[in-house]
Amino acid sequence: MKKVFISGSINIKNLHKAVIDELDSFIKRNCFIIIGDAYGIDQLVQKYLLSKKYYNVLICTIYEYPRIIxxxxxxxxxxxxxxxxKSEKKKQSYKDKHMTEISDISLVIWDGKSTGSYxxxxxxxxxxxxxxxxxxNKFMKLIDINVKAITNIFYERHEYSLTEYLSEVVKKDKNCTIKSTKQMKEILKDRGVLTGNGVIDNKFIDSVTIDFIRGNRVYKYKKKLLDNYFSSYVNKNSIENLSLF
Structure with a gap:
């Protein structure tokens, strides 16, 4: 009996028909399904398996009882x-590594920028x-699933808030000359990425996503854009390896 670890990006809201067909194939083969206990893909897959009355399922959690079951x-x-x-993300990474270790097959439903799925x-x-x-909206070809290709996709699509990026850079480069997000915003204004009011310039609108948190606008920037404008302030190796592992 094959063991299948299914994971994916938390912001995915629906299961594509091709993914459902793959789940049906696992059910038909009586595979042992291993899933986490988060929102997003974890919950969607759990709900689908329940709808099919398929219970050959293991939910993994770092808590006494799963957050979602x-x-x-x-x-x-x-x-x-x-x-x-202390880090919640690092605690969860122990769970993910365990699920990968005990599985035969890993199915990842990815948005191309989620760090955990990467x-x-x-x-x-x-x-x-x-x-x-x-x-x-499609399964990658097997020949394209390799460390280099997957990392290139992640590098092109992954996004950071300025706070997240600064935190990760400083961890890796103690000599970083950037000390605050205020300083980062001023650099982006000088380079024309942000206007004087701190709004993203239209030329760069495709390089950010915009969230509103408690009424405040928060930009998430593509890693490639931030690396381009802040590379002169940090050690090159620090940004090349940023948040990959």
């Missing part, structure tokens, strides 16, 4: 992690698992 018929397992670890793909490739990646 759509059926009491699903089994669940608490995954151990380093108790001294790491799951790379981890599965490096462990020589069978890897299926659903991206841009």
């Amino acid at each position: 759509e059926s009491n018929e699903f089994d669940y397992e608490k995954i151990k992690y380093d108790l001294e670890e 790491r799951n793909i790379i981890d599965a490739i490096e462990r020589n698992k069978e890897v299926k990646v659903f991206l841009d």
